[in-house]
Amino acid sequence: MISFEELKRSFLVSLWFVFLTFPILVIKANPIERTIIWRWENMFFVAIGSFVLSILIRVVNTQKTKRLERRSASDSDTTTSEPLIQVILQNPRYLYPLAGAVTVFALVFPYLFDTYQTNIMTTALMYVVLGLGLNIVVGMAGLLDLGFVAFYAVGAYSYALLNAHFGIGFWMALPIGALFAASFGIILGFPVLRLRGDYLAIVTLGFGEIIRLILENWNEFSQGPSGISNIPRPGMFGIELSLEAAILYIYYIMVALVIVTIFVVNRLQDSRLGRAWIALREDEIACQAMGIDKTKTKLTAFALGATWAGMMGVIFAAKTTFINPASFTFLESAIILSIVVLGGMGSILGVIVGALVLILLPEYLRALSDYRMLAFGAILVVMMIFKPQGIISNVRRTYKYQKQKSGDVQ
């Protein structure tokens, strides 16, 4: 199955990686105590790991080409069977009971598990909404936004500051935060939207960093790096809630918000606007020729994406009761981007699954949590190369012609 030639190649690959990682992984020098630690075991791991991976990729690749050959040999006669997940998604008979079951599970979740688990789940749900928000911008409209976290920060700070200065409560702040974030999206979007894809990405990254740096340095406005503390948790008709009840309450708010978000995004996808986004993503020039207002369409995508981020910002501030600029770094944007990319750009279910996997997995596998960001980086690369459509790809709604059977041709 594996030829000697291939083994030799994999061996060379592993040798190359041993060389590559030698100084950084093996040597650990301390200039103050003047000691050197040689970590030879790391070299061993790299050698074995890269060798196995390289063999694995070779095997997968050969099998892929074999399958393609077989398929082209037997021509497109065999209709490819749809994957199970798509069958479920397209058939209401399976979809509705399943969605109902998931909702019921979400509702009873806090009673099945303890407060700690509920708290983690709330965080995961927040990332679901953030992912769905970014999905509008990146997945549907095809605008790579690397400064998404800026809108999140705008939401969080608008609640924290409005509360500190004017005593505005959570429920008032939620729409205000969303509105602020959306206006920021429009202000930011207006000048940058005529830029080409990759420049747009860098400019949004720049904007995100500018906002964070301003929050960090403008002490009179945002209290600088020390942040704002004692942000009240959401109130329920003026009733004081205990800590546990408050956590429960935020959890249910999040569940409701997730359901609303899924509903809205799902409706948007097949609307006139959603189709305009997808068309714009595919070909801008053709789109303009068809009479779609490019600027307006892109701006709505930006503003809508920002709206969800703003709302999540308010919830984040209310949940942690403390915010500082360190929560809104570029890495946060990168995490949300990984969620969208892993799940599948443009796919709602994919983003939900992506968020749950990426946020819950490191929480439960504590041993892995150190390698979290390493994995996020790797996911972006690996997904782009092997499965750019994500784990659950988005299948556009199409009408299918029934193929005439070869028998009843007149």
Place this chain on the structure above:
Amino acid sequence: MEYFIELLFSGLTRGAIYALIALGYTMVYGIIGLINFAHGEIYMIGAFTAFIVSTVLSILGFPLLAIIVLAGLAAAVWSSAYGYTVEKLAYKPLRHAPRLSPLISAIGMSIFLQNYVLLAQTSDFQPFPELIPEFDFMEPFVHIVGSSDMVILVVTTLMMVGLTLLIKFTRIGKAMRATSQDRKMAMLVGINVDRVISATFIVGSALAAVGGLLIASHIGQINFFIGFIAGIKAFTAAVLGGIGSIPGAVLGGVILGLTESFATGYVSSDYEDVFAFSLLVLILIFKPSGLLGKAEIQKV
């Protein structure tokens, strides 16, 4: 006046380093049209390799000159190796993919490399050994311009002259120019485009590594995160000068360095990074082709 000259030199030093890194961005962009987001990390890895090698050698008791030469060589070799590998792993399979795919892959690579160094070494700042000695003949000027500023200016100038010669007069340089003009045509006339792209990454990474070594010994400390900010600033420099243009990268680097130096010197040092980011945003919005770049014409 003296303060002005001091700021001028510190701006030039910064600018020279930005220019060295910006060259890598601009060369790669010129040839494959990709913003190599991981380039800042290559620079950081160069600095780390130099840090590790020089610390080990100084513990083993090598003379200073040998340490400088070996650390510089090691930084260049390993950075180039990383640059080459990153291209092969993360960019080459995506050469015909939609434009955003390689950019996302590059961002992933950048995050990966940052955390790889973080996990393999440490998140703390590491004191970088002082490799550049204080020269005696610089003594009278030491209050305006330090020895290491001088060394940085001289070394970067030499590197840039070397790069210009490489691109103007060698076979591979000619192939690079041809590939950046028209990749398909270059393939048709028998240029091994894959090899040219690899060479571009190797040269760009080596330049970044030298930049990393110089700035690390100038500032005196490094950590895994230095590549992110330096990368964005160098990218700003590349865009300012006109991405794809080599003299543009140098010009952009110097302008950015001077702007930062004067802005922090005369206005406020709190917003040091904000100046660079704002400059980046403003150029991209108002003159995306940069100072020396050609405007890109989109054909249907």
